[in-house]
Amino acid sequence: MRDDIVESRSLDPQQMDGLKAWGWVSYVLHLIVAVAAVVPSAQPSIALLVIALIIDLVKRSDAVGTWQASHFSWRIRTVIWAGVLYLVTAPLWLLFIFPGWIAWGIISIWFLYRIVRGMVAMNKDQAVDI
Template structure:
């Protein structure tokens, strides 16, 4: 186990951000649980603001969460027309994107708990 390169406050911020992302991810795959957009914006702002305060393995987690949110947003936007023309493919695409998002957040949490960097 490696020691953190930053103080405990940045580690706490990482955990808070991951928990917010996890709530968003679970609510995205749970029927009727669409509480996520506001929490996602809060988590993204936290990550963007605090990213400059960290270095080393911890910094990889901030970049990882930011990239995950941006990629999910792009994928949701690209597949948005499927909802207007074909309901089932839109539902399927968004379901798969949400599962991918959940997987990435859980992966990041596992790596953060082990104090390891997140690599693709």
């Protein structure tokens, strides 16, 4: 955890628990998609990722000034970067199957790592290093 991230906004425990519950819902949806991305023939709907992203975008403003704000930003950035990386490497599938498979495998493992790392920090009630 970074020392410069401090909880500058105090929410009552019920509000903090609500934010954390939404955070867990989002992480679980991300985790389902991330695991399926690295397991052959297990493809959940992209709808799960879109639902998680919408949750993060809507609830992020409620978390401003708390340690949980970093988690909302972490998940949003993870999805955006993964999407960009998948799009940039998509032509490798059209030109050469094997490099496309390698690139998407690496991106999927990175995505899974980011989600698990965030879940570990959330479980410890800590901000995620950004």
